[in-house]
Amino acid sequence: MEMEIPYTVSARPDTGLYNAKIGIWLFLASEVMLFGGLFSGYVFLRMGAQPGYWPHGMLNVPIGTLNTCILISSSVTAVLAWASLKMRQFTQYQMWMAATIVLGVLFLIIKLCYEWPEDFKRCGVYIKQEALAKYEPYLGNQYLYSKGLPPRVEITGELENEDALTNPNTREYDLHVDATYADPTNPANDRPSFFQRPVSDKVVKINKADVDFASKFYPSHNTFFGCYFLIASLHALHVFGGLIVFSYFLITGSKLYRKNPEHLCNRVEVAGLFWHFVDLVWIFVFPLFYLL
Amino acid sequence: METSTAIHSHDPHDPHGHGDHAEHHDLGFWRTYVFSVDHKVIGIQYAITGLLFLFLGFCLMMMMRWQLAYDGKPLPFFGPLLARFVKNGGMDAGGVPGVMTPDFYNSLGAMHGTIMVFLGIVPIAFGAFGNYLVPLQIGAPDMAFPRLNMASYHAYWVGGVLMLSSFFCPTGPPKSGWTSYSPLADLMDKQAGLIFNGQTIWILAMVILISSSLLGSVNIITTVIQLRAPGLTWMRMPFFTWTQLITAFLLLLAFPPLEAGSFMQLMDRVFGTSFFLPHGEVFNNQLVNVSGGGSPLLWQHLFWFLAHPEVYVLILPALGIVAEVITNNTRRPMWGYKAGIYAVMGIGFLSFVVWAHHMYLTGMGRVVSTFFQTTTILISVPSVIILTCLLLSLWGGSIRFTVPMLFATAFLPEFGIGGLTGIPLAFTSTDLFLHDTYYVIAHFHYIVAPGTIFAIFAGIYYWYPKASGRMMNQFWGKVHFWLSLICINMIFMPMFLQGMAGMHRRGFDGGKTYTLSAPALHWNVTIAHAAWGLGLVQFIFIFNFFWSMKFGRKVGANPWNATTLEWSAPSPPPHGNFVGPIAAYRGPYEYSVPGHPVDFVPQADPQGPRTDAGALGH
Amino acid sequence: MFSINHFLGMPMNASQHGYTVDEMLEFCHWFMLALFVGWGIFFVYTLTRFRAGRSPKADYYGVRTKASTHIEFMVIVIDALILIGFAIPIWAKRVTHFPLGDALVVKVVGQQFFWNFHYAGPDGVFGRQDSSLMSSSNQLGIDLTDPHSKDDFVSMNEMHVPVNRDVILEITSKDVIHSVSIPSMRLGQDAIPGAEIPVWFKPVKIGTYEIVCAQLCGSGHYSMRGTVVVDSQSDYESWVKDEEQNASIGATLMPATPASAAPAPAPASPAPAAPVPAGGQK
């Protein structure tokens, strides 16, 4: 097995690149198409949604902002890890690499252990077209109409009688509505606010006969959540994959470093490129789902 | 550029020179034959697996053709046998063992399409030929990422086996065509459980197969960019390698959107989302309990965004094989080599902007339809250019009709028929009549069956001696060719007539329901017999294939007097491929160079005229 | 005159616009035939002329004329001609020049595995539909409380249209994608749930023609056959009258006693199809 593949470590003179670097760029091109396909799906569904059926302000913006900052910092530390290797400062490299991993893990913890469980607690109830008038006091559609804003067709909040979702004998949903529906004609509620306000203490009873569809904020709740959870979990999987690779380099790196530091350096560079890409995807996810 | 030693000398300082040290004995059976990282072994693994799938796909179709010809009659012998093994009762309609149910027909159709495209042709044309030949043709010791290469093959067969496992689901294999249109594919067969049902397995298997193709294409592209031997400039690269390179780009960029679509369909099926389900969706006369708000057309866009480039994935490697075989057997350079390459690039680019020509009847406005009609017509131009190049390459040749050449020459008019019948499909107004009739089936089968499959046969007969060191039997090769040619045309030619009569595809009873198809109904019997004939004829090939491994005539490194680099390696090439350093000194097809005593000059021969006929032509 | 289309067995056209489709297809086929025969002759000649036996030494340079460039150029020109001369105008007419005025409008609703043809009845207005009202006796979920729905009628698998009058079909589907293909009318349009897509034609020959479901829609796809009966004006009117009496929504959803012309049917609450709250508004 002493056959060697050329240009695994050093660059080929006429292309100026080593193999893995081309490989990763190609792989990222395909990743662009993958996320491109998902985002086009998002655009397609959003453009096709009937007025009022594409929700806004459903996600926790401060948490999203925090996570954005964490991920961007981790990209910076990843670059620093690579730069330290280039300068052959191995302990520095270990430090930055560890920092990158910590930040990445933090991102996942915030997302999976806090943000999503909070989402799953909330619930939304779509009102039938012909029953909208009945719930006008909570929807404020007259008011929205007069201002030229799209109507509200859904009431959100936290469900008091959880069994209503599964038990066909329960006739109505008792919903602790979100602040917006407690005071629907307040201009402050025209747009989603940066900080998520706690649910109001108002409980609205919604008759099941008036309801199109009700569920917690699971992927199936609407196409918005479908897109969000699909793209965000795929993104989280990428973060997870990156963390595994980084951890591998951190743990076993010293062996390769002693043998061929440039090789390790290349590997970290390639994994870093992947990491930046994952970061970039998040830079799209955040505004598209949290802000717009 | 400068490596001046003769081919067989050994330069210890050159990395390529390590090839001949590589010995197999230290690797053991598993690492040599199963988990090998040698591109040639992987190529052969791909070839054998792919051929088995191809044959399986054909067997499913032979059963379907029985049903179309003899609706309601039990399939002799195999039918009752299958009735016992197929768990979902697909082969005992009305309690008669061996009679096919409509559901099972639909399953077979979906599996035929899927197997042929994703498990048969692509793995053979790209996985097998690409893997085996690209490193050899560019003078590389192996692929750039050998381990990735192995992973890609193993993902492939795992995906394939998973796909086949759907035959053992309680509700049988997927039933909504290879196109898996939602909402049918979203909602069907859910009673069988969330995961172990045909359609969900189809999605999971597709995701694995897509990943396998992605690994393969990253590998091929990197290999071609990085590992070309000294002197092998872009315009000295064999046409075959060019087609593989462009094919790899198509796979790399077109597959991921389908992966995205597959994830969405998976979510729809497993988590109850409604990416592809509109408001008020009804199934089995019941409102479906989903939020709605999705779009059935979104799936079609994502699917065809892949599937149109995919069909060029099926044809480009075939064109590459045919170009190699034709130049070799006409004994002259490829006419219009450069124009051909630009045309391949043009096809590659345009294939990303024509996908909606499969969706003309989904309610397309004037502007969109004009766009897609125009791009579809544009893409036929580079195809015509390539075909013209190949056709004109024959002129002035000294044509030897070897078995590979027979298949390659037959390819030209057969591809012509398939390609030309694409033209009326390309226009909305004529597609209005032809859409989803057997005319479409005939159109694309002329391209993939007597087209791509023939090219694959040509390639197998042509490179068999390289891979095995032995020649396949030429006489039986010729018998195989002529009988296959007759049968395959008898299968697909009548389908044009059926389509024109208004017979639609995917009809379980072969169009008996409709009086429209009555005048063309009798062809179903002819087609069935021709298909079984074709099936029988393949045993000549299979026998020849295995018999020649042991008893075929032994040959040297270059039995066809060919020029490209792979023929400068021993047959079969050792681990690491070339004995001594390798370099290219001229264009790929320097046959019959004026003033040269023999009618070919290998690319790797440092002596002889340094010509680049590729620069000629137009 | 010899026509390739008919040689290939294309059924006769029975609609006003159909001949444009036929002409274009005919033209395409001649074009294809010319190319194929031209190339074929060259091909066969070359294979015999340059076989190794007759041509022992190959010519390094091969074809040196520019003829092929001219041929390729001609192909492009003819392609462009078909595109601009036929394809784009014909399609523009299909999708933007809908007949105005007294066109007959029929809603076509595909469903596993038959066709519903929903007529608006004498008042010319379709009754409101709501998928949550669908039931086995009210396949389309027509709202009986809507006064417009009383005279609506739904014909199963058989559509009647009067000859020489423009017809607009509003095509949709309840469940999965189907496709309305009427080969004799040179008409085709997918039936997509959640979308209602109009197409138009004008039948010019009295007769019975088949409607093919052209999109795989499940186990009964192969037999999802409908017919369109092109009647003379008077036949059409009597058919409508018949349907009006026997099949109008008011008549079919009335409780029993078929003979007596019942008074305005009380909107007996139609049993909701699905017990679970479900998404659906149109």
Ligand code: HEA
């Ligand atoms: C390898 C596969 C392949 C290739 C290369 C092509 C090539 C082309 N295809 Fe085809 N196509 C398919 C595979 C392929 N197709 C498949 C699988 C489907 C159906 C999918 C499904 O629904 O399941 C399909 C369906 C399909 C449709 C949709 C039909 C419908 O569903 O209603 C359309 C419409 O525009 C189309 C058009 C074309 C065109 C214009 C080309 C052009 O690129 C063709 C250009 C080529 C030429 C113009 C030939 C030129 C050469 C000569 C003339 C030489 C002659 C030589 C001699 C005589 C020696 N194809």
Ligand code: HEA
């Ligand atoms: C690459 C793609 C490909 C290929 C090669 C084929 C090959 C063939 N196809 Fe298929 N076909 C499709 C792709 C393909 N098909 C698709 C996508 C559909 C649409 C499915 C759908 O509706 O969703 C379809 C549908 C389809 C139909 C329409 C069914 C229907 O609408 O109801 C028919 C009908 O006859 C048909 C027939 C055939 C036949 C007779 C062959 C023959 O040409 C097969 C010839 C095969 C061989 C000659 C085998 C060679 C192999 C060997 C000899 C093995 C050697 C082995 C070893 C050495 C180990 N095909």
Ligand code: CUA
């Ligand atoms: Cu309905 Cu096919």
Ligand SMILES: [Cu+2]
């Ligand atoms: Cu296509």
